[in-house]
Amino acid sequence: MNTVKIVADTTQEALEQVQAQIGPDAVILNVRKLPHDGVKKLWSKPRIEVLATGPEKTPTGQEALQQLALKVQQLESELHTRGVTPSDAPPSPDMKLPPKVMALIREAQGGKPEEAMLGSVQILEEIGLLPSHARWLSAQARNFLGATKPRNLPEEVELLRDVLCEYWHQLARRVEKTGNPTRVLIGTPGTGKTTAIAKWLTQESFLRQRPSRVWRLDVDRPNTADFLSLHGELLQVPVERVWDAAEQPPEDALRLVDLPGVPADDEAAMEALVAQVKELGDTEIHLVLNAAYDLGLLLRHAKAFSVFPISGIILTHLDEAERRSKVWNVMLATQLPLTYLSGGKDIPGDFHAAIPENLFDEWIASAMAG
Numbered sequence: 001m002n003t004v005k006i007v008a009d010t011t012q013e014a015l016e017q018v019q020a021q022i023g024p025d026a027v028i029l030n031v032r033k034l035p036h037d038g039v040k041k042l043w044s045k046p047r048i049e050v051l052a053t054g055p056e057k058t059p060t061g062q063e064a065l066q067q068l069a070l071k072v073q074q075l076e077s078e079l080h081t082r083g084v085t086p087s088d089a090p091p092s093p094d095m096k097l098p099p100k101v102m103a104l105i106r107e108a109q110g111g112k113p114e115e116a117m118l119g120s121v122q123i124l125e126e127i128g129l130l131p132s133h134a135r136w137l138s139a140q141a142r143n144f145l146g147a148t149k150p151r152n153l154p155e156e157v158e159l160l161r162d163v164l165c166e167y168w169h170q171l172a173r174r175v176e177k178t179g180n181p182t183r184v185l186i187g188t189p190g191t192g193k194t195t196a197i198a199k200w201l202t203q204e205s206f207l208r209q210r211p212s213r214v215w216r217l218d219v220d221r222p223n224t225a226d227f228l229s230l231h232g233e234l235l236q237v238p239v240e241r242v243w244d245a246a247e248q249p250p251e252d253a254l255r256l257v258d259l260p261g262v263p264a265d266d267e268a269a270m271e272a273l274v275a276q277v278k279e280l281g282d283t284e285i286h287l288v289l290n291a292a293y294d295l296g297l298l299l300r301h302a303k304a305f306s307v308f309p310i311s312g313i314i315l316t317h318l319d320e321a322e323r324r325s326k327v328w329n330v331m332l333a334t335q336l337p338l339t340y341l342s343g344g345k346d347i348p349g350d351f352h353a354a355i356p357e358n359l360f361d362e363w364i365a366s367a368m369a370g
Contacts, residue, residue, distance in 0.1 A: 006050045007034060011206060011236060014050045018207070026052045028207050029349065033234060048234075118142070120156035127367040128325025133332045137163065161360045164328065168356040172337040175311045177284045182255040184277060186308065187288035188301055189261030192316035194225040196288060196342050197256050199351035204254045205235050211253040214239045220272035223260045245281060257283075264304035274307060284311045286339055292320035295329055302334045312339030319343035319350070324363040327354075 004021055008014035011031075018026050033046035117125075117138040125134040141156075141163050150156040183200075185193040197214065205212040214232055216223050216239055232239035249255065257280060262269045277283060287310045289298050302313070313330060315321075318341050331338055338359075343350035 003029060003051055003053045006052065008048050008050075009045070011048050011234070014048045015206060015209065018050060018052045022052055022054050026054060026207065028052050028202060031202055031206060031234065118156055118160075120150075120153055120160055123153075123157070124160065124325075127363070128323040128329070130329050130333075133329060136332070140167070157364070161357070164360060165356040168331060168337055171331070171335060172312070175309075175336065177282075177311055179282070180251060180253075180255075181282045181284040182257060182280055184257040184259065184280060184283045184285050185288050185314065186259060186273065186277070186285060186305060187261055188264055191261065191288045191290045192342060193261065193288045194228050194258050195345065196314055196316055196340070196351065197258050198228060198231045199342060199349060200340070201231070201235065201237060201254070201256060203351065205237050211250055212237045213249045213253055213255055215243055215255075215257045216241055217243060217257060217259055217276065219260055219262070219276050220269055221260050223258060225258060228258055243280060245279075264301045270304070270307065277308065285309060286312055286314050287336075288314045288316060289330065290317050291315045291326060292317040295326055298326075298330060299333050302330070302336075310336055312337050314338070314340045314342065315354075316342040324359070324366045327359050328363070 004018075006014050006017045006021070008017060014031075018028070029051040031048065031050050034049040035046045117134065118141055121129075121134050121138040121141070124137070125131060129137070137160060141159055144159065144163050144166075150159050185197060187193050201212055201214060204210045212235075214228065214237060216225060216228050218241075229239045243257075259273065259276065262273050277285065285308050287302060287305050287308070289301060291298075293301075313334065313336050315327065315330070315338055320343075327338060327341075338354040341350075341352060341354050341359075
């Protein structure tokens with residue numbers, strides 16, 4: 001569906017027009033104030049401009065698997081053209097892996113000698129999966145409960161899709177918070193935490209009309225994200241500068257906390273951040289990582305923030321990431337599910353829940369496009 005521009009006097013009127021023209025599943029692309037022309041702007045309030053479009057068509061499960069099988073066949077052909085042929089030879093025993101990964105592999109193999117890596121896993125390694133993760137995945141796939149032995153390469157890849165997605169969901173269930181806790185976003189400076197909050201807030205408060213409140217708090221350093229307060233004013237959502245546990249919004253309200261970025265190697269700042277988060281009570285902590293960064297740097301940042309009981313990872317700047325394999329390498333290395341993905345600087349722009357099945361299909365598709 002084409003993009004629709006709507007101009008209204010209030011956010012409520014804009015929302016009503018969006019739902020009337022597109023429907024309840026509309027996707028908001030951008031929201032901004034639109035000043036009046038000429039001298040009229042001196043006494044008239046700015047109008048609200050909204051860019052919206054319809055949701056993308058989601059394929060059925062069977063259609064998704066058929067598309068995946070076709071992409072895998074195309075990818076296999078492309079790899080053969082490049083001279084990369086999946087081998088049945090076992091990986092070199094001299095390859096050194098992290099002890100934790102080795103323990104996972106031995107557990108998956110049930111103490112048995114290591115078997116040759118599946119050809120489909122070798123393909124995933126070729127398109128970015130780390131070798132240590134590839135070895136673990138091959139062992140898991142061979143022991144995946146209830147799996148029928150694949151007859152060909154596309155069926156092998158479908159099995160890998162099931163294994164990875166099920167493991168993702170297991171991690172999510174392990175760290176899932178009950179009820180409606182306060183969502184707190186943490187991370188290093190420059191990861192896009194505040195932009196992610198603004199996008200999240202726009203979707204929930206404007207489009208879904210959910211009661212919301214935001215806290216823009218200081219730690220050992222000031223929170224200088226003034227634009228978040230301005231954005232809250234545009235959406236008519238309170239943005240508080242002080243946390244008051246006794247004064248809270250309704251139970252069903254979305255509660256988001258924005259905190260200043262903390263350098264991963266600043267121990268004093270990290271301790272101050274830990275103390276601040278504890279004061280907030282029942283929270284769901286999301287670690288925000290910039291997907292444009294090198295994978296090694298992302299994992300070092302994740303390790304630095306592991307002092308927090310993290311419920312999930314939000315990857316920002318996904319439009320700048322060179323390889324979609326980074327999503328899976330981050331999940332497997334941190335043992336944490338990804339909760340949301342964000343791309344671009346526009347608000348709300350691209351901000352959506354991380355669904356592993358869709359991400360796997362996009363990974364295969366991006367390898368073909370590359």
